[in-house]
Amino acid sequence: MGLLDRIGKIVFGEGGASAPSSPSYSAPPPSYGGGVQYSLSFPSGSTIVLSLTESGYRQLEARGKRSFLKRCPKDKLISMIDTAINYKSLEEIAERYSICDSADFSDLHLDAIKTALRSTVDVLYDYPRLRSKTCYIGSAQGYRRKLESLRCGSVATLKDLGIEYICSPSQVKQLGALMVELADSYLVDNSSFIALAIDAFGLFDALVLDADDYKGYKYRQTLDGLKYGESSGFHPKGCDSPESAVYHELGHLLDYLCHLNSSGMERLYCSYTRRDIERELSQYGATSAYEFFAEAFAEARCNPYPRDIANRAMLLLKDGYARVR
Numbered sequence: 001m002g003l004l005d006r007i008g009k010i011v012f013g014e015g016g017a018s019a020p021s022s023p024s025y026s027a028p029p030p031s032y033g034g035g036v037q038y039s040l041s042f043p044s045g046s047t048i049v050l051s052l053t054e055s056g057y058r059q060l061e062a063r064g065k066r067s068f069l070k071r072c073p074k075d076k077l078i079s080m081i082d083t084a085i086n087y088k089s090l091e092e093i094a095e096r097y098s099i100c101d102s103a104d105f106s107d108l109h110l111d112a113i114k115t116a117l118r119s120t121v122d123v124l125y126d127y128p129r130l131r132s133k134t135c136y137i138g139s140a141q142g143y144r145r146k147l148e149s150l151r152c153g154s155v156a157t158l159k160d161l162g163i164e165y166i167c168s169p170s171q172v173k174q175l176g177a178l179m180v181e182l183a184d185s186y187l188v189d190n191s192s193f194i195a196l197a198i199d200a201f202g203l204f205d206a207l208v209l210d211a212d213d214y215k216g217y218k219y220r221q222t223l224d225g226l227k228y229g230e231s232s233g234f235h236p237k238g239c240d241s242p243e244s245a246v247y248h249e250l251g252h253l254l255d256y257l258c259h260l261n262s263s264g265m266e267r268l269y270c271s272y273t274r275r276d277i278e279r280e281l282s283q284y285g286a287t288s289a290y291e292f293f294a295e296a297f298a299e300a301r302c303n304p305y306p307r308d309i310a311n312r313a314m315l316l317l318k319d320g321y322a323r324v325r
């Protein structure tokens with residue numbers, strides 16, 4: 001389904017009262033001389049136990065603590081993005097400057113790709129630890145294609161994501177099947193999404209755009225819909241562009257990184273009445289503490305004069321980000 005539902009609202013991501021339950025993982029301490037059993041628990045209830053070597057386990061730990069490396073001034077990187085002439089060169093920039101591990105922009109409008117990359121770079125310069133959550137950026141369709149190839153046993157896809165050390169070739173198919181199921185739980189349950197943040201163990205975390213809304217003439221409709229979403233108060237002031245949709249999703253990824261809801265965001269959300277949030281932030285921000293934060297983050301990035309709720313949420317983000325281990 002496309003971007004607009006019957007009453008013309010645009011929904012970023014979850015579209016419901018609560019975020020999807022996050023996948024989790026657990027690992028016993030490394031046992032010297034042997035490997036490490038590392039289990040990934042999926043929201044569906046399935047679990048896969050990966051057998052890692054000790055060096056593999058250390059690589060995995062380091063992966064979760066990655067920071068974005070500022071290899072060149074932000075303005076220079078943004079200018080490279082702006083002047084790129086096709087999606088292939090944007091994929092190259094995304095991977096060479098380590099904005100993400102893997103990108104697939106083949107389905108998307110060139111302007112949409114540039115928007116997604118510019119906004120991501122903008123946030124990574126301020127919150128470099130978010131890099132551990134930008135494993136994949138691109139179309140939802142491209143994301144699913146990658147996971148499908150895993151389900152068919154492609155070790156090359158693991159290499160593409162930089163995680164070939166996490167499982168033996170014999171486990172790739174099982175991991176792929178579980179990841180396809182996880183991705184579909186996001187993509188199918190959010191049939192009207194235009195952009196979506198996916199939380200997946202720090203291995204497959206993603207910012208995805210729906211090609212159905214970001215390709216050809218549909219992109220024009222998306223732009224109109226975003227403008228309507230802002231002017232009707234469904235989204236915050238200043239949030240009338242594809243940039244704001246991407247900032248909203250990056251807000252979710254920051255939330256997953258910093259566990260903001262367990263560190264005060266829920267309390268801040270509950271300290272306002274629904275009516276206050278609808279008036280002082282957005283209607284969508286009043287649907288859950290998760291959307292409250294993502295909308296506040298989008299307002300803080302897009303409104304030159306962010307209002308009180310957005311400013312308060314940014315203070316909580318500052319504290320939460322400082323505590324990321």
Ligand SMILES: [Zn+2]
Binds near residue numbers: 012014248291294
């Ligand atoms: Zn959202």
